[in-house]
Amino acid sequence: MTIIQAREITRSFEGMEVLSSLDLTVEKGEFLAITGRSGVGKSTLLAILGTHDRNFSGNLLIAGRHTCDLNSSEMAALRREYLGFVFQDFYLLPSLTAMENVILPVVFSGGNLKMARSQAEDVLKMLSIRTDQTKTSLLSRGERQRVAVARGLVNRPSILLADEPSASLDEESEQILFNLLDHSRKQQGFAVIAVVHSKSVLKRADRILELKDGVLHETI
Amino acid sequence: MKPSEIRFALHLWNRGHWRDYIFSQGMLLTASLLLIFFISIGLGVQNVLDRFLSSDLPAEQVRVTPPGMQAGFFQTETGGMEITEDIRISLEEMPLVAKVDPQIYAHVPAYLRGHLGGQPYYTDITLEGVTREFLGDSLLESIDWSYSLEDSSKKLLPVVLSENLLLLYNAGFAESNNLLGLTPEGVIGIECTVTLGRSSIAELDHTPVTVRARIEATSRNMNLFAIGVPFEFVDQINFLFLPEDTRRYSALVITAESAEDVPSIVREVEETGLRAETRRGIAQKAEILVGAVTAALSALAAAILLSALSSAIHTLVNDLRNRRFALGVLIALGTPYNRLAMIFSFQIFFMSMVTTILGASLGCLLAWGASSTFLSLSPTLRAAVDTLAVFPVGWLAAGLGVMLAASTSIAYVFFRKILRIPVTSLLRP
Numbered sequence: 001m002t003i004i005q006a007r008e009i010t011r012s013f014e015g016m017e018v019l020s021s022l023d024l025t026v027e028k029g030e031f032l033a034i035t036g037r038s039g040v041g042k043s044t045l046l047a048i049l050g051t052h053d054r055n056f057s058g059n060l061l062i063a064g065r066h067t068c069d070l071n072s073s074e075m076a077a078l079r080r081e082y083l084g085f086v087f088q089d090f091y092l093l094p095s096l097t098a099m100e101n102v103i104l105p106v107v108f109s110g111g112n113l114k115m116a117r118s119q120a121e122d123v124l125k126m127l128s129i130r131t132d133q134t135k136t137s138l139l140s141r142g143e144r145q146r147v148a149v150a151r152g153l154v155n156r157p158s159i160l161l162a163d164e165p166s167a168s169l170d171e172e173s174e175q176i177l178f179n180l181l182d183h184s185r186k187q188q189g190f191a192v193i194a195v196v197h198s199k200s201v202l203k204r205a206d207r208i209l210e211l212k213d214g215v216l217h218e219t220i
Numbered sequence: 221m222k223p224s225e226i227r228f229a230l231h232l233w234n235r236g237h238w239r240d241y242i243f244s245q246g247m248l249l250t251a252s253l254l255l256i257f258f259i260s261i262g263l264g265v266q267n268v269l270d271r272f273l274s275s276d277l278p279a280e281q282v283r284v285t286p287p288g289m290q291a292g293f294f295q296t297e298t299g300g301m302e303i304t305e306d307i308r309i310s311l312e313e314m315p316l317v318a319k320v321d322p323q324i325y326a327h328v329p330a331y332l333r334g335h336l337g338g339q340p341y342y343t344d345i346t347l348e349g350v351t352r353e354f355l356g357d358s359l360l361e362s363i364d365w366s367y368s369l370e371d372s373s374k375k376l377l378p379v380v381l382s383e384n385l386l387l388l389y390n391a392g393f394a395e396s397n398n399l400l401g402l403t404p405e406g407v408i409g410i411e412c413t414v415t416l417g418r419s420s421i422a423e424l425d426h427t428p429v430t431v432r433a434r435i436e437a438t439s440r441n442m443n444l445f446a447i448g449v450p451f452e453f454v455d456q457i458n459f460l461f462l463p464e465d466t467r468r469y470s471a472l473v474i475t476a477e478s479a480e481d482v483p484s485i486v487r488e489v490e491e492t493g494l495r496a497e498t499r500r501g502i503a504q505k506a507e508i509l510v511g512a513v514t515a516a517l518s519a520l521a522a523a524i525l526l527s528a529l530s531s532a533i534h535t536l537v538n539d540l541r542n543r544r545f546a547l548g549v550l551i552a553l554g555t556p557y558n559r560l561a562m563i564f565s566f567q568i569f570f571m572s573m574v575t576t577i578l579g580a581s582l583g584c585l586l587a588w589g590a591s592s593t594f595l596s597l598s599p600t601l602r603a604a605v606d607t608l609a610v611f612p613v614g615w616l617a618a619g620l621g622v623m624l625a626a627s628t629s630i631a632y633v634f635f636r637k638i639l640r641i642p643v644t645s646l647l648r649p
Contacts, residue, residue, distance in 0.1 A: 052552055052643040073556050080554030087647065091549040095236030105553035107229045108560065110221040151553070 001028045003082075003158050003191050004049060009058035010214075011044055018044050019056070020214030028158065031185065031192045033205035035219075040211050042195045043163055049193060050083055050161045051075055063158060080109055084157035084190070088164045090148040094137035098129050098147045101136055102154050116154060123150045126187075127180050142173035149177065153184060160185075162194040166201065178204055221559065230567050237539060241571065244535040247528035248572060249579040255521035256583025256616060257590075262514025263610040264591060269507040279479040280318075283497040284311065284472040284489055301493055303469040311474060314488060316481040321354040323471040326454045328461045329419035332433075332447075334412030337400055341412075344419040345447055349454025354473055355380065355441050363436045367450045369429065369460070377414060377433035380448040381407060383440050391599055404438040411435075416457055426461050525576075529627040532572055536564060537634050548646030551639070561635040569628040576620055584611055 004026040011019040018041035026032055036042050047053035048060065051067055060067045063082050070078060092101045099120055106116035124131050127146045136144055145165065152160055160181075166174040178201055185192055194201075202208055209216040286301050312320045326347040334341050352365045367377050383404055390401040412435075417428035439448065458465065474489070476482050482498055489496040540547055550560065591608035595601055601608075 047644045050552065052647070073558070076551075076554045076556040078554075079552065083554070085549075085552050087549065089545070091545045091647070093232070093235075093546055096232055100232055104232055105550055105555060107225065107232060108550050108555040108563065109553075110225060110559060113225070113228075151549075155554070 002026070003028045003063060004193075005059075005061040006049065007059040009045075009048060009056055009060065011041070011048060011053070011056040017214055019048070021058070022215050024049075024209075024216060026159070026191050026193060028191055029185065029189045031182075031194075031204060031206045033194055033196050033202050033208045034211060034216070035195075035197060035202070035208060036211035041214065042211050045211060046161050046163050046193065046195060049159075050085060051079060076109075080105075080111070080155055082158045084152035084155065084160040086145075086149050086152045086160065086162035086165045088167050090144050092136045092144055092147055092151075095135055097131075097133055098124060098136055098139070098143075098150070099131050101147055102151045105151065106154065111155075119156065120150065120154050123153050123184075126184060142169055142176065145169060145173070145177060146180065149181065153188070153190075156188060157190055159191045159193065162192065164195050164197070166196070166198060171198075171200070174198060174201065221562075226563055226566055229563055233563075234567075240539055241532070241535055244528065244531040245571060245575045247531055248525070248575045249582070251521060251525035251528040252576045252579030252620070253583040253586065255518060255525050256580045256611075257587045258514060258517040258521050259616065260584065260587040260609045260611050261590060262510065262518060263612065264587070264608040265510050266507060266514065267610050268605050268608065269510060279498075280476045280482060281498075282474040282476065282482055282485050282489065284474060285470070285495045285497070287493060287495050303472060303494065305467055307492070307494070308469060308472055310492075311472060311489070314474075314485065316477050316485060318475045318477045319353070321351050321473045321475070322451065322469045323354055323473070324349040324451060324454050324458070324467070325470045326416065326457050327465065327468075328416050328424060328457060329422040330414060330416045331419050332412050332414050334410065336402075336410070339399070342420075344421070345414070346445075347414070347416075347454055347457075348444060348446060348448050348470070349451040350380075350444065350448045351451045354451075355439055355444065355448065365450050367453045368456055369431075369453070372429075372431045376411065377431045377449055377453065378436045379433050380444065381435050381438045382444040382446055382448065383438050384444075385446050386438060391602075395599060407435050407438060409435065417461055424461055429457070429460070525623065529572060529623065533568055533627060533631045533634060536568055536631070537638065540564065540635070540638050544641075544646045547639070548643050551643050552647065557636065557639045560639050561632055564635045565628050565632040568631040569624060572624055572627060576624065580616065580620065584609075587611075 002025055004024065006022065006024040009019050009022040009024075010017060022045070034042050034045065044053065048056050051060075051062070054067075062078060065078065067075070067078070093104065096104065099117070102120040102124065103113065103116045106113060121131060124147075127150050129143060129146050129150060136147055139147065145168075149162075149165065152162070166177055169177065181192065182204060184190075194205075196202060196205075208219045210219050211217075284303065286303055308320060308322060311317065326349065330345050330347060332341075332343050332345045352361075363378055364375075365378060367375070386402060386404060386407065393399070394401050412433055413430055414433045415428050415430045417424045417426050433449075455467065458467070474485060476485050486496040486498060547560070551557070587609035588607075594608055595605070
C-alpha cells in the first residue's frame, strides 16, 4: 500500500534548482534510506515529504491526500495523524523528563493525554528508556536520541522521517537505535524514510536511494 | 482545550524558565501598584476638596460682603462701609441679577445652654439670620423656617448648625476637654436654650430674652459660619435691643440669571466698594491643581504599566525566539499555530492578570496605609474626613480588564507572526 507518492517535485533556492522533477513512492512498512553528498538536498527532500516546506512545485500525496489542498490546520492534523519526526539534534526540552518530552506535542495539541501517556510508556519501554524523573539534560547522548525517537513514534505514525538520526552516535549506540527502530517498525508497520550514511545502517534498508543532481537514483 | 490542559502545557513549557519573567513581572507589579496608589489618593484628595467646594457658592452666585479694614491690631467689621437696605435694593435692580438673598448677624451678646452626652454645656454664640433661599439647601424644605418672638411659647427656634462649627468642636473643643466628637447626624434633634442680651463677657440694659431652640439640620454652606436661625427672628431681636440702629446686612448672596453673567456682576459690585466672592476660590484652584497632578502621576503610572506590559510581552516573545527549535518541533509534530498562539497569549493574560491584581491590591493597601497615617498625624483633617483614599473598584477593574485584553490581543498578533516563520527556518541551526 502506497503511503507517500511524490510526482515531479521541484525546489529551487535563489534560482538554483536543488530538486528537479523528483519522483518517489514509499510503501507502508518500508525502510527507505536516502544518501548523497553533503548539500545535495537530502534535508530539503525530507522537509518537503514532512510537509514542513511547501515552497515546491509538483504533487505530494500522503495517505492519499493532496497536501497542496490543505490549509495550515488540516496540515497540522495530517502531521499528527501520519507523520513522525526524528531530528538530528534531537531538540528536546532539557528541563523535562523523557516522558514529558515525549508527550509534550500531545499536550500542546490538546490530544488525549491519558492515551498519550499510555502510548508513551509503551514506546519508552520498548526503546529501553528510563521513565523516572531524570531530566533529559542528564541523559547520555544515545539515551537522548532514543527519547527523540520515542517522541516521533508516540502518535503511532504511518511514516517516520529521520534526518541523520545516528550522526553523532558511536557505532554501538547506532546499532542499538536501529535495532529498536527495526523492532518497532515490524510491530507497528510504519515506513521509515531516513537520511543515513553509515554502511551498517544502509544494509538494514529495504531500498537505498541516492540523491544526485536533483533526482533520486536507486542503488543496489 | 481545557484550562487544566493549558495550565499543564505551560507548566511543562516554562519549567526552568520562570526566572526569565521575574524582571518584567516585577515591573508590572510596581507599575500597577503605583497606578492604583496615585489614582486612589488623587481621587481621595479631590473628594475632600469637592466636599469643601460643594459647600461653597454655586457657579451662578456671588457673595457680597462689606470690605474689611485693618486698623493697627484690629480689623473693623465693615471697613467703614455697610450693606444697607438701599444697597440691597440697588443690587437687586442691577441687570442680570435674578434675586438677592440677605444674611444678618444678631448685634447683641448671646449664649447657649444645653446638655451634651449628659454633661451641661455652655457657650457664647453669634446668631446668623438667614433666609431659606440664602442657604440654598434642599434640607430646609421640610423645616418650618419661620419664627418670631411671639412664637416662643408655642414652638422651638429652628437652628441650622454650620458643619464648620462642628469641625471646630470636634477638632478643638472636644479633643482638649476629653469629650466625644459629634457627627452631623448626631446633633440633629438636640434641644437647648438660647439667651439674647447676655453673654459671659457682655450684657445689655434690656431684659434678656430666652427661647427654646432645636437643631433641625446641619449645613456645609460656607456662607454659614456658626448658628443659622430664621432671618425675621434676628431682625426682630436687633430692633428690640438696638431700636436706634438701622438694618445692616452682614452679607448678600446675589444669584445671577446665568453663570456667564457672574464676572460682569462681580465687576459692578466691586466698583461700589463692596467685596464680591465667587466659587473661584483657593479650594477650586487647589482642586484643579490636585486634579492635574493626579492626572499627570496617573498618566505616568499608566505609561509605566503599559511599558511593563510591553516588557512582559517582549520577554515572552524573546523567550519564544530563543527556543525556536522547541517551537519548531512542536509545529513539526502537528501542533496548530492558532493553538500555540492561544496558549502563549493565555500565559501573558494569566501572568499579567495575577501580577496586576497583586500590584493593585498592594497599591490599595499602600494608599489606605498612607491615608490612615496622614489622618492620624492631623486631628483637624481626621475630624473633617474619614479617608484620603478612594477606591473606585468597578472603574479600576474595568480599566485593568481593558488593558489586559488589549495587551493579550497585541501579544496574540505578535505570537502569530513568530509562529508563521516556516518550520524549516525554526529548525535551521
